[in-house]
Amino acid sequence: MAEMTYADAVREGLAEEMRRDRLVWALGEDLSTGHTSSSASQYKGLIDEFGPQRIVNAPISESTIMGSAVGAAVAGTRPIADLRSIDFGMCAIDELVNQAAKIRYMFGGQARVPLMARMAIGARRGAAAQHSQSYEAWFVHVPGLIVVTPATPADGKGLLKSSIRCDDPVVFMEHKELWGAKGEVSADADHLVPLGQARMARMGSDITIVAWSRMALLAEQAAAALAADGIDAEVIDLRTLWPWDREAVFTSVRKTGRLLVPQEAVLAGGFAGEVAATVAEELGTVLKTPIRRLGAPRMPVPYAPPLEDEYRITEKHIAGAARAMLGR
Amino acid sequence: MAEMTYADAVREGLAEEMRRDRLVWALGEDLSTGHTSSSASQYKGLIDEFGPQRIVNAPISESTIMGSAVGAAVAGTRPIADLRSIDFGMCAIDELVNQAAKIRYMFGGQARVPLMARMAIGARRGAAAQHSQSYEAWFVHVPGLIVVTPATPADGKGLLKSSIRCDDPVVFMEHKELWGAKGEVSADADHLVPLGQARMARMGSDITIVAWSRMALLAEQAAAALAADGIDAEVIDLRTLWPWDREAVFTSVRKTGRLLVPQEAVLAGGFAGEVAATVAEELGTVLKTPIRRLGAPRMPVPYAPPLEDEYRITEKHIAGAARAMLGR
Amino acid sequence: MPAPTQAATDHTNQTERIFGLFKTMLLIRAFEEAAHQLLTEGLVHGSVHQSIGQEAISVAVCGNLRRDDLIQSNHRGHAHAIAKGANPTAMMKELLGRAGGTNGGKGGSMHIADFSVGMLGANGILADGMGLAAGAAHAVTLKGEDKIVGVFVGDGSTNRGPFYEALNWAKVFHLPLLIVCEDNGYASTTATRGVTAGGGPAVRAASFDIPVVSVDGNDLLAMDAAAATLIERIRNGGGPHFLHAATYRLKGHVSRDPGLYRPKGELEARWDHEPVRRAEAWLAEQGVTPTEIAAARAAAQERIAGGVAAARAAPFPDPKVAYADVQDVGGPSWPK
Amino acid sequence: MPAPTQAATDHTNQTERIFGLFKTMLLIRAFEEAAHQLLTEGLVHGSVHQSIGQEAISVAVCGNLRRDDLIQSNHRGHAHAIAKGANPTAMMKELLGRAGGTNGGKGGSMHIADFSVGMLGANGILADGMGLAAGAAHAVTLKGEDKIVGVFVGDGSTNRGPFYEALNWAKVFHLPLLIVCEDNGYASTTATRGVTAGGGPAVRAASFDIPVVSVDGNDLLAMDAAAATLIERIRNGGGPHFLHAATYRLKGHVSRDPGLYRPKGELEARWDHEPVRRAEAWLAEQGVTPTEIAAARAAAQERIAGGVAAARAAPFPDPKVAYADVQDVGGPSWPK
């Protein structure tokens, strides 16, 4: 174990996988040059070890970054298509949804599409409407895709490695504000975090808080604040949104009888709805109080800090909602 | 009132709006020629009345069909960007999500984007994975967009007209299998169906079925079958998914205590989850039985009829689920 | 860059070679006619995009590729598949949605793929094959293979952005890619000339410094020669090349389309230039007898008729098949 | 098509005209320097893309447009906005996210728009402005107006597909559109030459039969002449034209970027060719005195300093503003 940043952890994970399998490669804008500046620091130094054939500096061509990754995956390699963020990923949705997600199925299993579509989510201070979006929920709705949203450096590394080894297309969504966050990370090059398994971030008995990505960390902070008030919250970090760990959530809700699902994305149509609806269907009779979701108001992300603060869900909102659910 | 097909109704609605406002125009592939063949029949004859300046035959350039519609809307016209179906619409997601939906807001209200993005949804027999998708749920999750899914010819016409007159971008999603369906339609050129208002398709007291687009018609069929068994189902056709008519649904669920939400799209991450989660939050305590959703298995749409039948939710599934909820 | 003319000289028996390609054209023609027939009988679901009139392009390109070379097809893909060596009977089963179809009944006409012969799939989204093919060529390079990749793209599809991105991409990364533009003058019901600025796909491709050859795509010999030359150059490390083949689709956009958007007389005039008849005339000049031609035609029709019979007789897939091959982790479970 | 040289002859006083454009360049330069300064103070949120070294392009293009003509900008949009007549004080307030900003604090640096002067907005998604501008030009045509539309696109952005779709579109529909490519040699940290095949954007645009003029974008007089000629042609119904302006960005991609990816010495060499200094030298040759130039510089700096002071003093917008202008029907309600 060693303490490192999220960016270092995922870079190490990528390097390990590239050493392990020479058909693993990455393509994206500024991948081999960006680390000298502000972008693509999670690829820092990889060009020196792996060269320009495997750390490919792409033209500004999002459709073809994704489209050629699909073709290269079908033809037997394991590309990491880096779109930088889901905002730019919007320019490659067709290739991801109509091609990557469907090829194995519509060709009757003749082909596999072992690619990773790397597209960060999240609002970073002052990034405004076109650089702050979170659309992880979209890809849950697309058959054929796996959706990964790691919150910690350890999970970033462990899930990145599992995603690369996965034979199906994985949408890998880091949070832009987490690359600088630090945490303990295993040094074992074979340490994988399995796809589809939640992390029990905190055990508790009064209420279940289910979250993912950066919001899982805020949920942990909220739980700490709630503990000071004598409320014992259980926090589940889903880590993978498809498939999501229904059993972990069900077990917890059966225990606590209360479910709160905060998300950073706009509330309407978000993944919290899927979790809430599923629990309402399956455990509707064990709930002690109605389920509660939290999410951003349905507005583009505004620029000025006081406006942006209206968009953001914080640990305070989470703790407040939990208190309300417990009648405190 | 006159009986006509859905295709005729929406075409009439478009013609009326084009007569009313000379800045209403439509652009898309094969718009002026397609009606001689199998595509774009809902534009039949409009080229003769309105000419090639307003019924614009576009190159195969989905990004620019949408992108130029955004620019033309911002510059004061009312374009109808016809992408034919959401499958091809995938090629224009960026322009819709990053531009159309955000411009009014991020420019601080200086601009309006009165465009209609016309993108049909739904599986048509044998159309397979890339021509059968339903992604109405995605656009509910995008602030700035209005999402319309009319089921009947009358609503097709009335909502098309309201959408054209709307000053914000509307995603208008017809169902591919409905264009040939017939129904009574008002001949009044000022008959509008308001955005955001549900249609009470059938009154009932035992269970509330909330649906939209073609599934609303199947829900009505299911309700008829249920009536024969003595089950009195209320059917609400949402018609507009954003904003959706929460009050109509709440009122009904308060009355019946039971909610079933069937959708054609893949269940996971679909709009039924949003409805279910909202009702679970708001009316969790009045429910007599847990909410139930229905939706397609999370698989691309397969081609062979017996496989495609596995994908489809039918009136039988709806009736069966309703019976199970009532313990019959 | 002048059109090459000498490419076929290394074939010891030109007549035999062309006769071979001709037989594949007959097979495609018979397949397409049968597919439409089955559609009208209600046995083919969805729609059928025929390549009648465009057969020479597929057979010339694929006839110069190795079996382990790869091709990326589009919505009008039957000809590409047959020319690359896919089994027409398995294809016909696929059109009928039967077990034993190339895709197990999951894809249908617009998604036929046969990876065993390097046919990476038809594709219902126009121009997307360009990026996929560039990626496959990238993979070939990374793996150090000497395969090349061919991609077919319609004239109308070349107005989509991904076409240009992929041209640039292929050139920048010097990929072993042959781009074949089947320019039949129409995109669905729209004449492409009216929606295409300037000199069209060939001129545009050249602006990326990709060598371009323009050929009469209905002239089997010219097509064969051009394909042979370009494929050899690509195999020798010459990077991407562009083959612009002028042709005409003699049927509707989909087989049910009556084609009413065409100017009067156009279709009839074009039948005189169709590739099968022209190749037949050339073969006759070389001394191939009418009996030999008739036998070839009969053989093609018989093979397709056999495929049709087998497809009609084949069972539908088990419904459980619908739940397979979505994804290893998180796939759907049966029953729904 | 040769670069035009006579365009400016209808200006009665060329020196006065160039001096006017020069003053706008000074204003842009001062704005960009102040913006970076405020960023380092933590007052600008997000990032700042400066146009230092590229000012001549904006002022020449916008200086030849009418106030009611429209422009579509991109991520590097401050210069476009100022040149088109946006108020630098309102812009500075926007950068600081204050009430009274051009966008009411909702957009920030990358989304500055001022519809009152025909500035249709900066844009954070590369090349999307091309389609938007084509659409705006379409609207102008439909409305029967005689406005024209200008769009600015970076060299790196021309590798995106929508760039080509829009070129074709503009030509097919004969739209009154001036496409201005600011070719500064870099796309973020990547030298564009290495990821751009063939002769680049100008050659590619020409393949759509769009008339292209290539100009030294750091030469204010050449830029002015070229812009004047093309804009006149477009206004007279000549359809879309393409202006390829070679330039160099003298700062990082974002203002904080140290630019370590540049070859040694490149930056220093390029400072010798920067447009402000060159225009200043020309003005001096025409007899404009050092005092007059110094006064102009002082005036620009004073105006920006005033804007900065006003921006610092301005209040943040009321949080409720966040809930406004999403959409008329179905917008969010406050509090969340």
Ligand SMILES: Cc1ncc(C[n+]2csc(CCOP(=O)(O)OP(=O)(O)O)c2C)c(N)n1
């Ligand atoms: C992205 C996309 N847009 C539209 C369509 C609908 N469509 C299918 S085929 C076709 C015309 C294609 O024309 P062309 O590329 O010339 O090929 P051809 O059919 O002539 O072989 C259209 C518009 C589609 N399948 N995909």
Ligand SMILES: Cc1ncc(C[n+]2csc(CCOP(=O)(O)OP(=O)(O)O)c2C)c(N)n1
């Ligand atoms: C579609 C998209 N892809 C990537 C980015 C990230 N990005 C912002 S600016 C930039 C480089 C743009 O280069 P160029 O077009 O040459 O303009 P310049 O910055 O040189 O003015 C990149 C890659 C983006 N904003 N949008």
Ligand SMILES: [Mg+2]
């Ligand atoms: Mg064609």
Ligand SMILES: [Mg+2]
């Ligand atoms: Mg640049």
